[in-house]
Amino acid sequence: MPSQIFTVEDARAKAKRRLPKMVFDYIDGAAGNERLAAENISAFENVKLQPRALVNVENRKLNKSFLGRDWGLPFGIAPMGMCDLAWPGADEMLAAAATKFNIPLALSTMASSTIEQTRERTGENAWFQFYVSGSKEPAMKLIDRVAAAGYTNLLFTVDVPQVAPRVRDLRNGFQAPLKIGPKQFIDFALHPQWSISSLLKGVPTLANVETEADGQFKRDSGRGGVDWDFLNYLRDYWPHKLIVKGVLSTQDAVRMKQAGVDGIYVSNHGGRQLDSAPPSVVVLPLMRKALGEEYPILLDSGIRDGESIVKALALGADFVMMGRPYSYAIGADGQRGLDTVVELLAGQISAAMAQIGVTDIATLDTHNLFNY
Ligand SMILES: Cc1cc2nc3c(=O)[nH]c(=O)nc-3n(C[C@H](O)[C@H](O)[C@H](O)COP(=O)(O)O)c2cc1C
Known part of the structure; x- marks a missing residue:
């Protein structure tokens, strides 16, 4: 039977239905009252x-070059911690899709697969997302490992000075690594x-x-020590x-560009x-104006269909990323669900x-937008 997934919302x-509530809520949930999570989607609408009429559009080219490489599609897989929660083996599925469709897969610092495994699985399509927590030395050791494994694109995430309280996770008693008490046991037994x-x-x-052993990294521990000095050091x-991920201020972005950063990831x-x-x-659009025509810009947050991807590219993004759509797809129907979602977005x-x-x-630009 085909996957019966025709939209990201289907997935x-x-x-x-298929995932324990605690797991689905971890993926689907957001900060505060979850207003922004909804606005991310409605803002695209x-x-x-x-x-436009009477243009010969029989042949259409969806592949795009970005950061010195040609990609099969203009979108990639945003970094997500513990993807394997969406379904066991999710990391392998993401790597297989990244290879099959020639799209980037950003491995999170909080991933359940190793830096080396992921590089082996998907070659140059693998990017690494970097968080710094606690002291600098273990963080730089991680960077050494990333370089030794052959990665050439580093996404440095700067919008988590502290993990925001997420009400659904608090209610469900979600923790990373997972702790399973009676409440979670019942949730799991029902799935x-x-x-x-x-x-x-x-x-x-x-x-x-x-995690536990020497306190090097805890999901909830402070990541707030990172500052401009550290960015210069990392550069x-x-x-x-x-690439710096999680930038929403044009002032910050311009300063990052001046510091020698190679791209801004608006998220x-x-x-x-x-x-x-x-x-x-x-x-x-403000970011594009502030950074100039040629400077690399990535964007994510709230993309749930192909038209939104077209809009983001027309508004000035060079490339887009998505997070939850892939986890929904895997949770819905594993590898088949994932491949289906990538194909339907491309379609x-x-x-x-x-x-x-x-x-x-x-060639997309603001001319492709109505009344812009
Ligand atoms: C379950 C989950 C885990 C995430 N973990 C990380 C992470 O470890 N590092 C990071 O930079 N971003 C993380 N993000 C954010 C994503 O990279 C991305 O910015 C976000 O999912 C984009 O919004 P979208 O889900 O609406 O596409 C996570 C997002 C989700 C949904």
Whole structure:
């Protein structure tokens, strides 16, 4: 039977049924009253594309070069901690999709697969997302490992000076690494397919950071010590491409560009950090104006369909990323669900390009927006 997933929302609904509540809420949830998580999506709905007629759009090109490489599609996989919670083996599935569709896979510092495994699984499509917690030495050791494994793109996330309280996680008693008490046990028992698979594969752990033993890294521990001095230090230390993720201030972005950063990743962490922050897509045009025509800009937060990807590219993003859509897809139907979602997003992009008279994704700009 085919996957029966025709939209990202289909995948979300299916994942909601299949996953323990605690797991679904960890993926789906956001900070505060979760207003921003909803606005991230509605802000895209407020942007309109400009339909055009009588353009020969029989052949359409969706591949795009970015950061010195050609990618199969103009979107990639945003870093997510403990993806394997979405389904055992999720990290392998993401790597397989990254390879199959030639898209980037950003491995989180909080991933359940090692830096080396992921590089081996998907080669140069693997990027690494970096968090600094506690002292500098273990963090720089991690960076040494990332460099030794052959990564050349580092995403340095700066919007988690502290993990924001997420009400659903608090209510469900969610912790990383997982702690299973009576409440969670009942939740798991009600979702036996996930629970048995997880039991067989092993509960996901944090594969790249020490957790309990010497206090090097705890999910909830302060990451607030990072400052401009550290950014300068990291810029000197890391010899390859450095992208800063989680930037919403044009002032910060300009200063990062001046500090030698290679690209800005506009993101509000999918609404998971500051509920009153602006939607990324609202910040994007200001960012493009502040950073100039040529400077690399990535964007995520709230993309749920191909038309939103087209809008983001038209508004000035060079490349977009998504987080939850892939986890929903895996939670809904494993590898098949994931491949289906990537294919349906690509199909939606292509269909939108046909309607607005665009044959090459790289040519999108504000002329493709209505009344802009
Ligand atoms: C379950 C989950 C875990 C995440 N973990 C990380 C992380 O470890 N590092 C990071 O930089 N961003 C993390 N993010 C944020 C994503 O990289 C991305 O910014 C966000 O998901 C984009 O919004 P979207 O889910 O609406 O696409 C996480 C997001 C989710 C949903």
